[in-house]
Amino acid sequence: MNNQSSPMEQDSASMIPKEFRNLTRRGVWTKETYGVCEGYVQANLAIIPNDCALEFLAFCLRNPQPCPVVDVTEPGSPHPVMMAPEADLRTDLPKYRIYRYGKLKEEVTDITPYWSDDLVSLLLGCSFTFEYLLRAADIPFRHTGAYLSGIRCVPAGRFSGPMVVSGWIFKGKQAVRAIKLTSRYPVAHGAPVHIGDPAAIGIRDIYHPEFWHPPWPITIEPDEVPVFWGCGITPQAVAMEVSLPLMITHAPAHMFITDRLAQELAVL
């Protein structure tokens, strides 16, 4: 992994969320948010029509490891009152994706033209927060990718499908620390769903992740163990299948930065 960063990226790491969101609001920052506003919870965004919002929310609540709900707005409100009441979800993410009937139609940096009083926004915990927690605790890890697992999500109405999981490699002792640490943060996918043999949860080939392959080679040493967490790709993949007339999400890696510190939201 590349530890070099430009001066602007160094600044963005120590920026406060309000300041950073002001950059995205004005269209100044349209890049990815990895490492931005270090320590603050980052979130996936899913905006859907009101008439399926309860169903989709129920799906997320039934599958809290891949889909940790950190906020839900009222229909038509762009303000996530729990996570950042002053933020505007229509402008404060660097990039969005517009889907119609499950098909990607556009990538935009402002969704105001698409907004209506009928839309409900969900914010879901994200693995950038997860990675931050591991780095802050000085737990060495390698990300191996995002996999289609054989674990079935608990369905809710029309929403159902397999769980997508993310794979991470640790030395045994560090795996224990990672499990203890992440268990304290349900907002960042919480405890892992599996440790060890990938086949036991229906992963076809750990070296060939279906959803995301890291830019580095995947290797596992004999003293290392793979650990799998629920992945935020799950709700998006599941929602896509339902083919909603409109769904708006963040563009991959272009997350919403909340006002809440991860530390603040630890359960213990």
Place this chain on the structure above:
Amino acid sequence: MNNQSSPMEQDSASMIPKEFRNLTRRGVWTKETYGVCEGYVQANLAIIPNDCALEFLAFCLRNPQPCPVVDVTEPGSPHPVMMAPEADLRTDLPKYRIYRYGKLKEEVTDITPYWSDDLVSLLLGCSFTFEYLLRAADIPFRHTGAYLSGIRCVPAGRFSGPMVVSGWIFKGKQAVRAIKLTSRYPVAHGAPVHIGDPAAIGIRDIYHPEFWHPPWPITIEPDEVPVFWGCGITPQAVAMEVSLPLMITHAPAHMFITDRLAQELAVL
């Protein structure tokens, strides 16, 4: 507190939830559920019309300490798939209350006649589980009652109001243990909302609880500290204010017994 119990109550403590729910379903058990199926999560029930369900659910998610959502059904389904998929919420609680426009109309032991495809059921964590956890950990405590606090809940749409809190007295060292313990169980109100001076959270008089006074005298020794947790009376009090055409709840202390062990739902 009275540690004596009848043979039937001793049996009910060691019954498995399915067995116990079968008694309530057949109308054999219509009493309170304190101490029933020890170790299993007990839950408050709130059944409301679909058109305000998302709003009420959002209210609960924004106020997880008084209103810990442990399950939500799809409209018309009486089966809480996360907590007890085989249960039927129309018959499996010992006693229910029927409210119309915020007024208590009836207490019944079966709500099948009131059921419609329009109804959504929420299960919310309950202090019986909380008390079980303290007893199982051998932490001595005294319950002082349920208070109107000055803490405002985070509103959601029409749902808003003050937080009701429950008061508990511990020796200092035991208070620390209680805080650590309960923090691990978000399903049972999680960590306390306050420790110490009741006035600091707007409690008028610790000796005169507004919502529930225990049958024993309230006393606080110099080496003891009051600790306050969010109370499950909150969502019910708030929902009452909205004056829904129909709301069905459990009768006080007549809870739903889930299939899930509290231990299973600990976050760490």
